[in-house]
Amino acid sequence: MNEFSPRQKAARVKLLVLDIDGVLTDGRVVYDDSGREIKFFDIKDGHGLKLLQRAGYAIVLLSGRKSAANRARAQELGITALIEDAKVKLPVLEKIMAQLKLQPEEVAYMGDDLIDLPPMRACGLAMAPADAWDPVKQAAHWIASRPGGQGAVREACEFLLKSSGKWDEVTARYF
Numbered sequence: 435m436n437e438f439s440p441r442q443k444a445a446r447v448k449l450l451v452l453d454i455d456g457v458l459t460d461g462r463v464v465y466d467d468s469g470r471e472i473k474f475f476d477i478k479d480g481h482g483l484k485l486l487q488r489a490g491y492a493i494v495l496l497s498g499r500k501s502a503a504n505r506a507r508a509q510e511l512g513i514t515a516l517i518e519d520a521k522v523k524l525p526v527l528e529k530i531m532a533q534l535k536l537q538p539e540e541v542a543y544m545g546d547d548l549i550d551l552p553p554m555r556a557c558g559l560a561m562a563p564a565d566a567w568d569p570v571k572q573a574a575h576w577i578a579s580r581p582g583g584q585g586a587v588r589e590a591c592e593f594l595l596k597s598s599g600k601w602d603e604v605t606a607r608y609f
């Protein structure tokens with residue numbers, strides 16, 4: 435534990451790493467007759483990520499599973515850093531941090547299940563949706579009031595932007 439508040443931790447973040455299932459989605463997967471996966475993403479979450487991109491943040495989507503729906507969503511959001519099938523996430527996160535030359539304090543990670551605990555512990559700001567599994571919420575520095583796939587990511591984006599003082603600049607065109 436250190437003395438910094440979640441807001442102070444958020445002010446230093448330059449990279450947001452997001453789990454997909456249960457964070458960018460509500461965690462449910464529908465299969466059609468051909469076995470193709472259908473997932474629900476939130477358009478408001480997407481706009482939050484566009485605001486982060488506008489402010490110069492790096493975004494990485496890091497999933498333990500593999501799905502065409504993930505790739506379609508990443509493409510629509512203009513996120514080129516999509517890593518799938520990462521059953522062990524911490525080494526992947528460490529590699530990303532090394533490539534981008536980022537310190538742990540400059541990284542936020544949002545996850546909802548046990549697979550996310552190691553990367554959450556390794557970064558400066560651990561975030562979780564409201565419906566994350568209990569040990570994950572206990573490990574989080576910041577918890578959204580909304581569940582995964584229903585605004586949790588949008589809240590996280592706004593928290594980062596407001597904590598760093600970039601919110602007014604990236605939303606000026608709307609007000």
Ligand SMILES: [Mg+2]
Nearest residue numbers: 453455456546
């Ligand atoms: Mg998940």
